[in-house]
Amino acid sequence: xxxxxxxxxxxxxxxxxxxxxxxxxxxxxxxxxxxxxxxxxxxxxxxxxxxxxxxxxxxxxxxxxxxxxxxxxxxxxxxxxxxxxxxxxxxxxxxxxxxxxxxxxxxxxxxxxxxxxxxxxxxxxxxxxxxxxxxxxxxxxxxxxxxxxxxxxxxxxxxxxxxxxxxxxxxxxxxxxxxxxxxxxxxxxxxxxxxxxxxxxxxxxxxxxxxxxxxxxxxxxxxxxxxxxxxxxxxxxxxxxxxxxxxxxxxxxxxxxxxxxxxxxxxxxxxxxxxxxxxxxxxxxxxxxxxxxxxxxxxxxxxxxxxxxxxxxxxxxxxxxxxxxxxxxxxxxxxxxxxxxxxxxxxxxxxxxxxxxxxxxxxxxxxxxxxxxxxxxxxxxxxxxxxxxxxxxxxxxxxxxxxxxxxxxxxxxxxxxxxx
Numbered sequence: 001x002x003x004x005x006x007x008x009x010x011x012x013x014x015x016x017x018x019x020x021x022x023x024x025x026x027x028x029x030x031x032x033x034x035x036x037x038x039x040x041x042x043x044x045x046x047x048x049x050x051x052x053x054x055x056x057x058x059x060x061x062x063x064x065x066x067x068x069x070x071x072x073x074x075x076x077x078x079x080x081x082x083x084x085x086x087x088x089x090x091x092x093x094x095x096x097x098x099x100x101x102x103x104x105x106x107x108x109x110x111x112x113x114x115x116x117x118x119x120x121x122x123x124x125x126x127x128x129x130x131x132x133x134x135x136x137x138x139x140x141x142x143x144x145x146x147x148x149x150x151x152x153x154x155x156x157x158x159x160x161x162x163x164x165x166x167x168x169x170x171x172x173x174x175x176x177x178x179x180x181x182x183x184x185x186x187x188x189x190x191x192x193x194x195x196x197x198x199x200x201x202x203x204x205x206x207x208x209x210x211x212x213x214x215x216x217x218x219x220x221x222x223x224x225x226x227x228x229x230x231x232x233x234x235x236x237x238x239x240x241x242x243x244x245x246x247x248x249x250x251x252x253x254x255x256x257x258x259x260x261x262x263x264x265x266x267x268x269x270x271x272x273x274x275x276x277x278x279x280x281x282x283x284x285x286x287x288x289x290x291x292x293x294x295x296x297x298x299x300x301x302x303x304x305x306x307x308x309x310x311x312x313x314x315x316x317x318x319x320x321x322x323x324x325x326x327x328x329x330x331x332x333x334x335x336x337x338x339x340x341x342x343x344x345x346x347x348x349x350x351x352x353x354x355x356x357x358x359x360x361x362x363x364x365x366x367x368x369x370x371x372x373x374x375x376x377x378x379x380x381x382x383x384x385x386x387x388x389x390x391x392x393x394x395x396x397x398x399x400x401x402x403x404x405x406x407x408x409x410x411x412x413x414x415x416x417x418x419x420x
Contacts, residue, residue: 031050031051031056031057032051032057032061032064032065032068034047034050035047035048035050035051035068035069035072036068036367036368038050039068039072039368040257044072044075044076045076047068047072048069048072048073048076051065051068051069051072059116060115060116060117061116061117061364062092062116063089063092063093063116063117063118063119064117064364064366066085066086066088066089066092067085067086067089067119067123067127067366067368068366068367068368069085070082070083070085070086070089070127070130071130071366071368071369072368073085074086074130074133074134074416075254075368075416075418079134079137079138080138082130082134083131083134083135083138086127086130086131086134087131089127090127090128090131090150093118093119093124093127096116096118115362117362117364119366120311120314120315120318120365121154121158121161121162121314121317121318122161122162122165122307122310122311122313122314123311123314123365123366123369124154125151125154125155125162125165125168126168126307126366126369128147128148128150128151128154128168129151129167129168129171129373131143131144131147132144132147132148132151132171132172132174132175133171133252133416135147135175136174136175136178136250136414137412137414137415137416139412141175141178141179141180142179144175144178144179145175145176145178145179145181145184147175148171148172148175148176148188151168151171151172152172152188155168155169158314158317160317161310161313161314161317162310162314163195164305164309164310164313165305165310166192166195166196166303166304166305167303167304167305167373167374167375168305169188169191169192170189170192170207170303170375171375172188173185173186173188173189173192174250174375176188177214182214182217182218183218185214186211186214186215186218186220189207189210189211189214190211190223192207193207193208193211193227193230197230206300206301206302206303206377207303208227208230208231209231210377211223211227212224212227212228212231215227247379247380247382248377248378248379248380248413249377249378249380249387249389249408249413249414249415250375250376250377250378250413250414250415251291251375251376251378251389251391251406251415251416251417252373252374252375252414252415252416252417253287253289253302253373253374253375253376253391253417253418253419254370254372254373254374254416254417254418254419255286255287255370255371255372255373255374255393255418255419256284256287256370256371256372257367257369257370257371258307258308258311258365258366258367258369258370258371259279259280259281259282259308259311259312259371260279260363260365260367261277261278261279261315261363261364261365262277262278262279262280262363263275263276263277263278263360263361263363264276264277264278264361275360275361276361277315277361277362277363278315278361279308279311279312279315281308281309281312282308284371285395286302286304286306286372286374287372287374287393287394287395287419288393288394288395289302289374289376289391289392289393289394290390290391290392290393290394291376291378291389291390291391292389292390293378293379293380293381293387293388293389294381294386294387294388295390298378298379300376300377300378300379301376302374302375302376303374303375303376304372304373304374304375305372305373305374306371306372307369307370307371307372307373308371311365311369370418380408386409387407387408387409388405388406388407388408389405389406389408389415390403390404390405390406391403391404391405391406391417391419392404393419402420404417404419
């Protein structure tokens with residue numbers, strides 16, 4: 001075989017490898033991108049149709065399929081089918097909490113895109129968050145409590161990041177409460193209240209009156225005195241309300257769009273590039289909400305989480321592992337290129353150029369998530385047979401045309417809305 005034929009054969013092999021890597025997830029990228037775009041443009045039905053079957057995505061992107069479709073169905077009010085998709089995501093995470101040898105082999109000489117996506121720690125937590133919301137809305141309180149326990153375990157495994165998700169922690173407490181597991185609810189709410197008071201000792205955090213009512217029911221006399229003092233110190237004028245389910249509405253409010261993961265690179269030399277994922281998180285405030293119940297202003301106290309900061313911190317937590325894997329890959333690629341160069345210097349140069357082009361950070365993420373998610377416990381009038389709740393983001397618009405009006409007769413007492 002001539003040198004030219006030998007080079008051609010090696011170059012063809014390199015091109016085949018490149019095509020396999022680039023095209024293996026092509027259909028996944030197209031389907032997911034199209035569905036996300038349709039959803040962002042307000043056509044949730046088209047997005048759901050685009051994600052009509054798991055066959056539209058590659059197996060390594062199956063988790064993203066369930067995450068995106070599950071959330072779009074949730075925001076569309078189809079809680080039953082949303083639950084099916086998110087439960088599939090939860091099972092996948094339980095069964096695939098590892099990187100397979102095949103994934104490792106492909107990622108070693110290509111990039112992290114070649115492996116299966118398993119989600120950031122925060123994304124894994126939000127699977128349980130949305131399942132809790134779905135179960136609460138559909139009055140499946142015991143199932144909500146099951147998800148709450150799984151969420152607690154995940155928070156305990158990654159407390160330095162996930163403890164700051166106050167929305168999910170409040171949701172866990174609500175799920176236990178709805179299931180009649182009052183002691184568990186009190187423990188969760190007490191820890192959350194203590195943490196919030198540690199950050200802002202003199203402020204009212206929206207949990208204390210609920211905590212007081214729970215302590216009174218449980219007979220925790222010392223806690224009752226302590227919590228009462230907290231409330232008095234904060235000078236809150238909020239009215240205390242009991243735990244009966246017919247005197248309040250629970251409203252989950254989503255707003256904004258979560259930042260997208262992007263690729264960063266460090267160029268070591270002409271043939272060496274190290275790529276890593278990152279988030280650029282803009283500094284924005286949670287929506288300033290105005291709530292009216294049958295026309296009367298409600299002094300409700302929101303419990304909100306900034307999902308943009310949380311997902312960025314989750315990525316940073318696994319930064320060492322990502323950097324280590326990137327360095328190992330760079331060494332492996334150079335070893336392969338050097339081995340090829342020993343037989344043919346020109347072919348070795350082609351291999352280095354190919355490896356340089358292939359080095360790209362894994363920027364997959366759950367993109368349909370909101371930037372902020374908020375829980376409101378809205379006290380209702382005694383005669384709540386015909387209650388309408390109006391929700392408006394004061395930062396977005398002063399016009400009532402942007403307000404969302406929810407009729408509790410039609411929706412039920414637990415509501416999930418997404419602000420425009």
